[in-house]
Amino acid sequence: MKYIIILLLTLSSYGFDYDLKPIKVANDVYCFFGKLENINKENAGNMVNTCFVATKEGFVVIDSGPTYAYASQVFEEMQKIAKLPVKYVISTHDHDDHWLGNSFYKSKGALLIGPKTYEKNVVVGMETRMQTALGKELYGKTTIVKLDKVVDDNLTLTVGNKHFEIKQFVEQAHTEGDLVVHLPEEKVVFAGDVVFNGRLTSIRDGSIIGSLKILEHIDALKPKVIVGGHGSKTDANATQALRNYLLDMKKEILKMLDEDVGMDEITSKVIMPKYKEMKLYDVLHKSNVLHVYQELEILDEDEE
Ligand SMILES: [Zn+2]
Numbered sequence: 001m002k003y004i005i006i007l008l009l010t011l012s013s014y015g016f017d018y019d020l021k022p023i024k025v026a027n028d029v030y031c032f033f034g035k036l037e038n039i040n041k042e043n044a045g046n047m048v049n050t051c052f053v054a055t056k057e058g059f060v061v062i063d064s065g066p067t068y069a070y071a072s073q074v075f076e077e078m079q080k081i082a083k084l085p086v087k088y089v090i091s092t093h094d095h096d097d098h099w100l101g102n103s104f105y106k107s108k109g110a111l112l113i114g115p116k117t118y119e120k121n122v123v124v125g126m127e128t129r130m131q132t133a134l135g136k137e138l139y140g141k142t143t144i145v146k147l148d149k150v151v152d153d154n155l156t157l158t159v160g161n162k163h164f165e166i167k168q169f170v171e172q173a174h175t176e177g178d179l180v181v182h183l184p185e186e187k188v189v190f191a192g193d194v195v196f197n198g199r200l201t202s203i204r205d206g207s208i209i210g211s212l213k214i215l216e217h218i219d220a221l222k223p224k225v226i227v228g229g230h231g232s233k234t235d236a237n238a239t240q241a242l243r244n245y246l247l248d249m250k251k252e253i254l255k256m257l258d259e260d261v262g263m264d265e266i267t268s269k270v271i272m273p274k275y276k277e278m279k280l281y282d283v284l285h286k287s288n289v290l291h292v293y294q295e296l297e298i299l300d301e302d303e304e
Pocket of ligand 1: 048095097098193229230
């Protein structure tokens, strides 16, 4: 009983303890790698990657993470590296696990940058998926804030001694607005959810054709470090796991379309056992197959 009371007191005064330790992935570049899970109360939304770049003038954050409390704990870790302000926060796309920390950084004076879809789909006051899954206590002070700057296709940014190129390469990949952040001198790419490894992606808001195309764009930058939105593999081959999954799926579904396999049968036919051991296969694979089937079916009809 005593232990429970102490635990409750700790939770209410400090919020959830995310136990965050920054991992250095390149010179002046640090990331926090989330768990390869769906959102649940045990991880309090810490199933996503966020990164920060230390410049001489201040920090640039790429994806602010799942909650206000998470962002404030990331900020504490940043301050151990340098006592500098956060200048910019870049949100790679409009899925809420990637930007719900924005309200914390806004309160610290940072400028928020993100894609057109954030502007379009993120409505102040709306109930988020994170909020529903975590409940009031864990969601805490998290609120929704608007962007200060929307990226159309291209934006370059110089902060202190660092250069950032922010690009939307294709119309639709993981979502209808995926920003890729490139540090040309450091040869680092922050890919957001157009790169996954160690777990399956979700194609529900995206396009398989666009996803494959954007991976080509990323590889053409010849980065040494690629940080995806989920998964901790960050070398130059970090795109490979997702590319293989998408290519195999495309091939199998095109073959099924050729054989006139219908929508009602497709999920039982495209099993792709090679990927069964991947985290979140059971949750996401079938819906990915259905989505890709519909996308490729339309393309197929257009060609005929
Ligand atoms: Zn995500």
